Amino acid sequence: MTDRAAGSVRNIAWASYLRSYGLWVLAAVAIFALPHVFDSRANQSMFGQMGIFVVFALSYNMLLGQSGMLSFGHAVYFGFAGFISVHVMRIIESGFAFPVVLLPLFGAAAGLALGIIFGSFSTRRAGTVFAMISLGIAELVGALAFFIGFFGGEEGISGDRMSGPSLPGLSLGPQIQVYYVIAAWTLVAALLMYAITRTPLGRMANAVRDNPERAEFIGYNTQRVRFRMFALSGMFAGVAGALFAIQFEFLQFNNIGVAASGSVLLMTFIGGVGFFMGPILGAILVTFLELELVNVTQAWLLYFGLFFVLMVMFVPAGLAGLIMRHQPIWRAGILHKLAPAYGLALVPSLIFAVGAIGLIEIIYFTSTRAGLNTVMSVYTITFDAVKPLPWIIAGVVAAGGFVLCRLTFPTVRKVWDEVFLEAMAKLNR
Amino acid sequence: MNPPAAIHPPTAIQLTDVRKSFGRTEIIRGVSLEIRKGERHAIIGPNGGGKSTLFNLISGKFPVSHGTIKLNGEDVTNARPFEINRRGLSRSFQVTNIFPRLNVYENVRCSVLWSLGYKYSFWNDLNRLGDVKERTEEVLEQIGLTARRHIPAAVLSYAEQRALEIGITIAGGADVILFDEPTAGMSRGETEHAVNLIRTLSKDKTLVIVEHDMGVVFDLADRISVLVYGEILTTGAPEEVRANKAVQEAYLGVDA
Numbered sequence: 001m002t003d004r005a006a007g008s009v010r011n012i013a014w015a016s017y018l019r020s021y022g023l024w025v026l027a028a029v030a031i032f033a034l035p036h037v038f039d040s041r042a043n044q045s046m047f048g049q050m051g052i053f054v055v056f057a058l059s060y061n062m063l064l065g066q067s068g069m070l071s072f073g074h075a076v077y078f079g080f081a082g083f084i085s086v087h088v089m090r091i092i093e094s095g096f097a098f099p100v101v102l103l104p105l106f107g108a109a110a111g112l113a114l115g116i117i118f119g120s121f122s123t124r125r126a127g128t129v130f131a132m133i134s135l136g137i138a139e140l141v142g143a144l145a146f147f148i149g150f151f152g153g154e155e156g157i158s159g160d161r162m163s164g165p166s167l168p169g170l171s172l173g174p175q176i177q178v179y180y181v182i183a184a185w186t187l188v189a190a191l192l193m194y195a196i197t198r199t200p201l202g203r204m205a206n207a208v209r210d211n212p213e214r215a216e217f218i219g220y221n222t223q224r225v226r227f228r229m230f231a232l233s234g235m236f237a238g239v240a241g242a243l244f245a246i247q248f249e250f251l252q253f254n255n256i257g258v259a260a261s262g263s264v265l266l267m268t269f270i271g272g273v274g275f276f277m278g279p280i281l282g283a284i285l286v287t288f289l290e291l292e293l294v295n296v297t298q299a300w301l302l303y304f305g306l307f308f309v310l311m312v313m314f315v316p317a318g319l320a321g322l323i324m325r326h327q328p329i330w331r332a333g334i335l336h337k338l339a340p341a342y343g344l345a346l347v348p349s350l351i352f353a354v355g356a357i358g359l360i361e362i363i364y365f366t367s368t369r370a371g372l373n374t375v376m377s378v379y380t381i382t383f384d385a386v387k388p389l390p391w392i393i394a395g396v397v398a399a400g401g402f403v404l405c406r407l408t409f410p411t412v413r414k415v416w417d418e419v420f421l422e423a424m425a426k427l428n429r
Numbered sequence: 430m431n432p433p434a435a436i437h438p439p440t441a442i443q444l445t446d447v448r449k450s451f452g453r454t455e456i457i458r459g460v461s462l463e464i465r466k467g468e469r470h471a472i473i474g475p476n477g478g479g480k481s482t483l484f485n486l487i488s489g490k491f492p493v494s495h496g497t498i499k500l501n502g503e504d505v506t507n508a509r510p511f512e513i514n515r516r517g518l519s520r521s522f523q524v525t526n527i528f529p530r531l532n533v534y535e536n537v538r539c540s541v542l543w544s545l546g547y548k549y550s551f552w553n554d555l556n557r558l559g560d561v562k563e564r565t566e567e568v569l570e571q572i573g574l575t576a577r578r579h580i581p582a583a584v585l586s587y588a589e590q591r592a593l594e595i596g597i598t599i600a601g602g603a604d605v606i607l608f609d610e611p612t613a614g615m616s617r618g619e620t621e622h623a624v625n626l627i628r629t630l631s632k633d634k635t636l637v638i639v640e641h642d643m644g645v646v647f648d649l650a651d652r653i654s655v656l657v658y659g660e661i662l663t664t665g666a667p668e669e670v671r672a673n674k675a676v677q678e679a680y681l682g683v684d685a
């Protein structure tokens with residue numbers, strides 16, 4: 001091969017790399033710039049938390065989306081690695097010369113080790129058996145964490161991230177430094193997880209998810225495939241756990257049990273399990289809602305539950321699925337044709353939301369503060385929450401919105417289908 | 430130099446008194462059969478006779494209830510499917526058995542990975558494996574699905590899915606191949622195409638095929654075994670089987 005030919009081959013390789021990794025460069029820029037645009041300490045802390053849960057949710061999707069394993073216990077690996085990291089932090093405090101910024105290496109090792117132990121028997125089957133075993137392990141570990149000294153019981157354990165040797169200019173004191181450490185690890189972990197999707201193991205995990213029987217007849221032991229994905233997934237959950245330890249310097253039994261496991265399932269599902277981007281979007285959105293809704297309403301958990309139910313019912317492919325379905329329409333350049341339909345969907349949805357929010361607020365208010373003060377205000381309207389009228393008004397608005405949704409959505413769907421077909425026809429031409 | 434081999438050609442598959450029961454009913458009732466290396470062997474017989482069950486035993490899908498199975502001289506009785514596959518046996522399924530959410534290219538690519546030694550690797554970038562790419566594209570060309578490579582397998586037409594089924598089966602380069610009714614449900618033209626494909630792909634390989642179309646069977650097979658109610662009625666060259674009275678009564682008579 002001549003030099004020039006070799007050069008052009010290299011250029012093509014570069015172009016293909018840029019196409020598949022170009023988005024990553026963009027993400028890196030955004031990750032760098034964000035904490036300077038929104039530069040309050042609270043925002044920087046929130047961005048850090050988003051990074052942590054992006055890694056955690058991506059590791060979870062190595063099981064759910066890529067390998068078809070529904071786990072109810074993924075926080076076990078996250079939490080265990082987090083506790084290990086806090087302990088290592090304490091050892092660093094008492095003289096062990098190890099930089100705290102490299103704690104995720106310990107986290108990865110801890111998550112991997114525990115993943116190997118629990119994965120060795122739980123990955124024999126996918127499906128319900130696997131799901132139940134994962135739930136059992138989470139219950140078990142969650143309960144143990146309450147009693148065993150290692151986990152600090154009810155009080156939890158804490159460490160100090162500023163101890164030990166630090167790299168020059170990286171004391172981990174200012175929140176922005178913590179953020180950049182988390183961001184760097186997030187980027188590395190996400191890149192590695194993305195790369196794994198494009199390896200023989202990653203692809204065979206998809207094959208085993210789709211049709212485990214056939215995979216055995218082309219040479220693959222399906223348990224081995226699941227086991228390896230499981231162990232790797234535990235490893236990345238461990239990285240997330242260590243980052244959590246660095247950010248909060250504190251872990252407690254509730255970081256390791258079923259509830260924490262449910263939360264990562266929720267994020268991943270809302271984001272969409274069918275695309276690599278899904279868990280990233282889900283982790284960012286859910287973390288944002290969790291942190292911001294608390295400031296807006298005390299009934300945030302109720303909204304959260306409602307949001308999850310609505311997503312599962314109406315957008316089972318998640319945010320990423322929803323976005324990707326618009327891709328052909330966007331490429332055909334006819335996205336604007338959806339605007340009237342979406343406008344039509346928006347109005348009844350808003351009416352329903354207004355009614356539902358009113359209702360939830362009244363229910364929450366009366367069920368938590370009954371007997372004392374009965375006067376509350378919603379939408380700046382002040383009223384007596386034990387009188388029937390506010391209930392009736394909110395109920396009627398919510399029900400009316402719901403009925404209007406039922407009436408208009410078929411039309412919206414019809415328009416959508418037409419636009420989609422038009423896009424496909426355009427693209428195939 | 431090798432006179433014994435000329436008299437007794439080496440065997441690819443050797444079944445000795447193989448039996449299989451589901452619950453109380455014995456479906457395979459003492460089958461002893463020798464498939465020679467390099468031959469094209471057809472198994473025919475009435476519906477429910479146990480042909481697919483026999484394939485399931487040979488390929489490791491079910492454990493046998495009794496008897497032994499040897500592949501290339503090695504005992505593989507009750508080995509797992511992937512172990513048998515790694516020893517050089519591959520099979521297709523009567524009911525299409527593919528990876529529905531993966532596209533055509535990925536379906537074939539998955540099937541070549543083990544044979545090229547990539548195993549459970551999570552450090553090789555798939556798109557940079559030249560040997561995998563080359564073999565995958567070769568198979569796609571052979572089964573005529575190159576133009577459909579980006580389509581999810583689930584949305585292929587029936588005939589295309591059957592072609593993919595064949596592709597997945599042969600992609601790993603196994604030297605013993607079992608085809609379970611590869612032409613089932615195909616039109617005459619499609620059948621002809623599939624048979625030619627099978628003939629080409631099984632060159633220099635051992636082929637065992639279950640097939641209902643007698644034209645295909647007598648055209649393709651070196652030897653034929655007739656399996657009726659879990660027993661081998663007879664095994665022999667096509668002319669012998671055609672002339673066999675018992676076969677004519679039990680099977681061919683009904684068909685003709």
Ligand SMILES: Nc1ncnc2c1ncn2[C@@H]1O[C@H](COP(=O)(O)OP(=O)(O)OP(=O)(O)O)[C@@H](O)[C@H]1O
Nearest residue numbers: 451452456474475476477478479480481482483523
């Ligand atoms: N897993 C199973 N459990 C119970 N019975 C089974 C099982 N598999 C097959 N059988 C029974 O074994 C008998 C033989 O079935 P098999 O599928 O092997 O026949 P076949 O010769 O392939 O028939 P066909 O020509 O219709 O494909 C049938 O009566 C079937 O019901």
Ligand SMILES: [Mg+2]
Nearest residue numbers: 480481482523
């Ligand atoms: Mg059959």
